[in-house]
Amino acid sequence: MTDRRLLLVHAHPDDESIGTGATMARYVAEGAHVTLVTCTLGEEGEVIPEHLAHLAADRDDALGPYRIGELAAACEALGVRDHRFLGGPGRWRDSGMMGVASNERPGAFWQADLDEAAGELVEVIREVRPQVLVTYDANGFYGHPDHIQAHRVSRRAFELAADPGFGEGEPWQIAKLYHTAAARSVLRRTAEALRETKSGFLVEDVDDMPFGSPDEAITTEIDARPWVGAKLAALRAHATQVTVREPWFALSNGIGQEALGVEHYVLAIGVPGPSMPGAPVEAGGLGEPHNRENDLFAGIH
Numbered sequence: 465m466t467d468r469r470l471l472l473v474h475a476h477p478d479d480e481s482i483g484t485g486a487t488m489a490r491y492v493a494e495g496a497h498v499t500l501v502t503c504t505l506g507e508e509g510e511v512i513p514e515h516l517a518h519l520a521a522d523r524d525d526a527l528g529p530y531r532i533g534e535l536a537a538a539c540e541a542l543g544v545r546d547h548r549f550l551g552g553p554g555r556w557r558d559s560g561m562m563g564v565a566s567n568e569r570p571g572a573f574w575q576a577d578l579d580e581a582a583g584e585l586v587e588v589i590r591e592v593r594p595q596v597l598v599t600y601d602a603n604g605f606y607g608h609p610d611h612i613q614a615h616r617v618s619r620r621a622f623e624l625a626a627d628p629g630f631g632e633g634e635p636w637q638i639a640k641l642y643h644t645a646a647a648r649s650v651l652r653r654t655a656e657a658l659r660e661t662k663s664g665f666l667v668e669d670v671d672d673m674p675f676g677s678p679d680e681a682i683t684t685e686i687d688a689r690p691w692v693g694a695k696l697a698a699l700r701a702h703a704t705q706v707t708v709r710e711p712w713f714a715l716s717n718g719i720g721q722e723a724l725g726v727e728h729y730v731l732a733i734g735v736p737g738p739s740m741p742g743a744p745v746e747a748g749g750l751g752e753p754h755n756r757e758n759d760l761f762a763g764i765h
């Protein structure tokens with residue numbers, strides 16, 4: 465299929481690299497048009513480097529503009545040239561982790577009017593006309609309010625973009641909508657491997673992780689191992705949020721994760737493509753029997 469167009473909707477600067485960085489770099493390298501929409505500037509994030517601690521929301525409140533630069537550098541590393549902030553930079557603010565006071569702040573993404581935010585995304589969808597949309601599941605992958613809201617806005621925009629009675633511009637029907645996913649067997653294997661290293665990162669038991677899917681729920685395995693270097697460079701670009709000790713990385717909580725070149729997804733809407741051989745288990749694949757797609761555009765003609 466020529467003229468492939470992939471749209472990814474992520475909540476904060478850093479999510480694109482953490483969950484889909486290798487996939488994005490692969491599709492760019494293969495000639496697809498990759499569009500990234502980020503819903504907030506990540507204003508409420510913690511700051512890892514001591515010399516940048518002043519940027520935090522409870523000090524200079526300058527982390528959002530700084531993370532715009534981090535995201536630009538990450539997109540450069542991935543080869544992604546089409547990046548937008550939903551509604552423009554700063555339209556909606558990072559809500560903070562579930563339950564904190566900033567969830568209630570006026571302008572927080574968690575407080576966004578669903579149809580207003582979805583309307584902004586419909587404009588991008590009708591302009592780009594992607595065949596494939598990637599975002600989070602209904603739990604936002606790990607329960608963060610901005611991730612949950614990104615899911616809700618994406619699903620609403622998926623519907624509205626195809627509705628001839630909604631808004632301006634030609635309606636556009638996206639063919640396939642995916643949720644990002646992490647297979648529990650991969651999480652378990654990488655946690656065991658991390659335990660054997662001297663990375664200095666903390667190890668979290670799989671059962672304690674706020675994310676993870678049963679292997680059988682995974683529909684799609686993208687083998688982008690040749691682009692894991694681009695993913696690591698993009699993670700390094702998010703230096704306020706991520707510490708990289710290759711092949712491992714950790715967020716400000718210090719819990720180690722492996723930067724894998726194989727990334728998993730669940731097809732939420734659309735017709736799956738044919739089952740294809742997967743990546744080896746030692747590379748982060750799910751091994752055999754492989755009843756999964758190996759291309760987000762599989763089955764689209």
Ligand SMILES: CC(=O)N[C@H]1[C@@H](O[C@@H]2[C@H](O)[C@H](O)[C@@H](O)[C@H](O)[C@H]2O)O[C@H](CO)[C@@H](O)[C@@H]1O
Pocket residue numbers: 476477478479482506507508509510558559560561608705715716717718
């Ligand atoms: C990956 C992701 O979604 N990061 C978010 C998240 O950051 C986490 C948060 O600060 C938490 O308190 C830490 O323990 C954890 O290590 C961080 O990854 O939430 C931030 C605030 O909403 C957000 O800016 C960041 O991008």
Ligand SMILES: [Zn+2]
Pocket residue numbers: 475476479608611
């Ligand atoms: Zn996030």
